[in-house]
Amino acid sequence: MQHSGFTPVVRTAAAAEIVHELVLVSRRGVADVRSFDARVSLAEQSILLHIAINPGCRSTDIAAEFALNRSTVSRQLGDLIRLGLVVEVGDSPGRGRPLELSDEGWKHYNAAIRSLQVGVDTRLADWTDADVGAFADALARFNRATATPPQEPAQPLSPHLTDTEVKE
Template sequence: MTTSALPDDSDPIARVQRELLTVGRRGTARVRREDEALSVVDRSLLTYIQDNPGCRAVDIATHFQLNRSTVSRQLGALLDHGYVSADEEPAGGPRGIALRLTDAGSAAFHQSTRTVLDSVARRLEGWSQGDLEAFARMLERYNAAPDE
């Protein structure tokens, strides 16, 4: 694929990109349609904090390759809703502000996760266990690749 011309439908890279875009847009639409308390962005942050208790905003920014100010703004909303707590480390500590899910954040995260998993499961009905395993491995491989 060259950068000077748009790829056609036979280009597998373009097809993958188009399908990933569709996945993202549908996820956003589902949240709006189901009046979900958590946005896709909220869920991504809460997932990271759930998996990495005590992480800092800079850790999240690095993981998602975002500007720290963007992450701080997004975290501000979660702090305001009481979904995340920020605990100051002792003065001079190397980690800064440690983030953790609150009980309310954990409850919202788990409810949202159940809703999303149900939606994904409906879309994958009829897939064989082998297809599901292969799809999961391919997505993991894709997401593990470094961005340049």
Template sequence: MSGRDASIETIQRELTAFARRARHKASQLHPELSLVMYSMLDLLTERGGCRAADLAAYFMLDKSTVSRQVRDLEQLGYAAREVDPEDHRGQILRPTEAGLALLREANEMRRAAFTERFADWSDQDMAKLAEYLVRYGESE
């Protein structure tokens, strides 16, 4: 196996492990909140609200999957629908105060976990990892 192929194998394995750990951590934050639901709530907060179709497109999910996740977020009291002011036939999903509070708490917990995990990394190594993650994310 070439060096590049070995690197791809390692990257694939490590990103898969990273995703599994992220799902596990999400379940620790709130037992009823999946990583997908948490990610949707985070995007709603980042964008100040959006349509369900926007969530489906962003996360590359089927609309029925998004519909179920959004319904669960609403039932838990973390998201609410509002009439779209630009198109009164449509609805905008927004995080509720409870949803925002949950995200703040989750972000504090995640930040503490990352701070601990990277405690022995240099600032330069942290900057490189951040740069590589952004580059990887932009390459799609």
């Protein structure tokens, strides 16, 4: 769908198309991660990524970042620690010890990222550098935005509807 000259109807349809495409990207990402290492779930891969980017973070930081219950994060961290991918560092007493990837965790993380990068590079092979840069900028902007519910929920739409099929 090519978008120019936005109207509220066109914008709503474009937003619905974005939701549809994000669902497809998420499904593909889940499948790609599962094919990489069945021992580690997508949620655990996400935790590994967070720890890699934020060494020294604590389980409470991860729970807040992903809006998860602390017990869920504890269980997943326990699995990652048992697999030897994450270690608690420092000697602070009690829960909430700083976390880092172990050497094995870094190997796993780097291999997973390389695998996912190959998939992205393959899909972007015929894109121009400008298109890739614009896409990266748009995704970064989207991910920085604060998710607040709209005052009036938008009607969920199929991205395959034409403008004349959309009710205002």
